[in-house]
Structures are given as structure tokens and as C-alpha cells.
Amino acid sequence: MVPAAVLFEPLPIKAVGAELRAARFPAAPDVPYRGVCVLLNGQTEFIEKYFEVIDELRGRGFAVATMDWRGQGGSTRMTNDSRKSFVGDFSEYDEDLDTLMNWIVRPMLADGKKPVALAHSMGAHNLLRALSRQPGAFTAGVLSAPMIAVSFRGQREFLVRAVTAFQMWRGRRADWVWGMEARDPHRVSFATQLATSDPQRFERTQMLLREQPDLRLAGATWSWLAAALRSMDWLKQPGRPESITTPLLLMGGGKDRICITQEIKAFAARLPAGEYLDIPDGEHELMMDRNVIRAQFWAGFDAFMARHRG
Numbered sequence: 001m002v003p004a005a006v007l008f009e010p011l012p013i014k015a016v017g018a019e020l021r022a023a024r025f026p027a028a029p030d031v032p033y034r035g036v037c038v039l040l041n042g043q044t045e046f047i048e049k050y051f052e053v054i055d056e057l058r059g060r061g062f063a064v065a066t067m068d069w070r071g072q073g074g075s076t077r078m079t080n081d082s083r084k085s086f087v088g089d090f091s092e093y094d095e096d097l098d099t100l101m102n103w104i105v106r107p108m109l110a111d112g113k114k115p116v117a118l119a120h121s122m123g124a125h126n127l128l129r130a131l132s133r134q135p136g137a138f139t140a141g142v143l144s145a146p147m148i149a150v151s152f153r154g155q156r157e158f159l160v161r162a163v164t165a166f167q168m169w170r171g172r173r174a175d176w177v178w179g180m181e182a183r184d185p186h187r188v189s190f191a192t193q194l195a196t197s198d199p200q201r202f203e204r205t206q207m208l209l210r211e212q213p214d215l216r217l218a219g220a221t222w223s224w225l226a227a228a229l230r231s232m233d234w235l236k237q238p239g240r241p242e243s244i245t246t247p248l249l250l251m252g253g254g255k256d257r258i259c260i261t262q263e264i265k266a267f268a269a270r271l272p273a274g275e276y277l278d279i280p281d282g283e284h285e286l287m288m289d290r291n292v293i294r295a296q297f298w299a300g301f302d303a304f305m306a307r308h309r310g
Helices: 047-059 091-108 122-133 157-169 199-211 222-235 261-270 291-308
Strands: 011-015 018-025 035-040 062-067 116-120 141-144 248-253 274-279
Touching: 011 091, 018 047, 018 091, 035 047, 035 091, 035 122, 047 062, 047 199, 062 091, 091 122, 116 122, 116 291, 122 141, 122 222, 141 291, 157 222, 248 261, 248 291, 261 274, 274 291
Parallel strands: 035 062, 035 116, 116 141, 141 248, 248 274
Antiparallel strands: 011 018, 018 062
């Protein structure tokens, strides 16, 4: 199988308000074809970070469609400082996903089957938004550490919300959330990062960012944080999870320091066709963690897809 790193050819697609960088990859030729998997990465991430995952999906018989969300990776950046994560409202991410589906995914569905999804963190959150809006868009989905609720790292939630609202009122929408500038990947070490327990995979991502510094993203602006808080509140409203009927497997890491694993488990229990898998030693990036963690992730993925995609 020719690896994804060799096959990668960026495909520019036009969304309202941004140009997105997308890509598609064929399934491995020597395994039974199982359809299309839409791979949605998390905040600050980019396509190249997922080459290993893409090849693992291809080896399982899936063609893969993926993209960089607006404001990150190789897609249009939304502020003058390209390190800042900015969005006015998460409905803009809805537009990004709709654009990927229309331009890239639907032309790949020659067999008439609906796609499946594999999504991480913010990408998983945006997938849940899409499934609430378009219940039949996917056959099934696996969500890694979905952004249901985030850790405020020792700060009281009411205080974070109050400060965010005050900064928005002051017109500081495009300013860094306090401390985020220090999260520039060029300034973060393995000892200070919060996402993985695997030093080799962490260093692989750092190497990509050293080679292509324009891909890096440090952290959130007040506008992004305000939009994220609104969207998380919206997603947990009474009746919202209950309306998502697509079969979903949600996975949470017992050592996740970014998203709150207990909130993920509680959300999964509200889904009509939801399942939850706990990976006790997993950190936030389950697909970028140590091999023993990744083995549990892929075992859960394979068992779930065997039931829902053959």
C-alpha cells in the first residue's frame, strides 16, 4: 500500500467565508472495500498529523476524506496572527463540514452507501452538531474524546464564563485567552503538553511543525472560547442528544486533561444509539498515544464497525 504521506495532494474547496484544504485517499487495494470514512480532526490539528491514522483506516478497507477546519492547518486563517484560533460561531464549522461533504465526500460514494465518521475532540463536537441537523448523513461514527465539556484547569466555570463575556463586551474578540500565546507549539515541550503520553508521536508532530511552521496554531481567542461555550451548551440542551439516532461509539481517556471524560460518558448515555468505551490510561489524543492505548482504541473501533459496517 502506498502510504498517505506519498499520496497526499491538497484539494482547495470553497466554503462561505474561507477556503479549506481538504484531501482524499483511496482504500488499500488488497483488502475488501468497506466504503468512505470521513476523518475530522480537533482544534489546532492538521491533515499531516493524521497520516498514520489514515493509513490504518485504509488498511481496514476505508477510503478517507478529511480537511483542515477554517482557522487552522492549511485552511484560511481568520486573524492577522495565524497562531490564533478564531471563529465567530460554531455554525461556521457547520459550513465547513457541509462543504467537505458536498465537494469531496459525495463524489466518493459511488457504491451508494452513506459514509462512516471518525472524529476527534472539536471535530467530534462538530460531527454531533451535524448529526443533530442531518440525522441520516452517516451510517455510524466513532468519536475520540469528543468536546462535550472542557477542563478549565483549576478555574471556576462561572468565573471563566463571566470573564469571557466581559472580554467580548470590551471588543477583545480577537485577543488571546490569557495564557494561550504560551501554547505556541514552538514553545511547548513534551513535559508541558497535555495531550499524549507518547513522546515519539509528540515529537513526530513537532517535527512536522518545524518543517511547516505555517501549520501551527497556539490557542484560543476570546471569540473562539465564547463560541465553544455556546455550542457546548446548545449540544447538551434537553432533547438534543436524544434526537441523534445515528449509532455512535464515544471513547474517553481516563487521564484526559483537556476534555472531561465523565461528561462524555454521561452524554453517551443520553444517545438513543450511543455506546461508551473507557480507556483508563488514555490521555486526550487517543489516536496519538502509546501503542497499548492505541490498541484499545482500534479494538473498540473494529468491534463497533463490524456491527455497523460489516
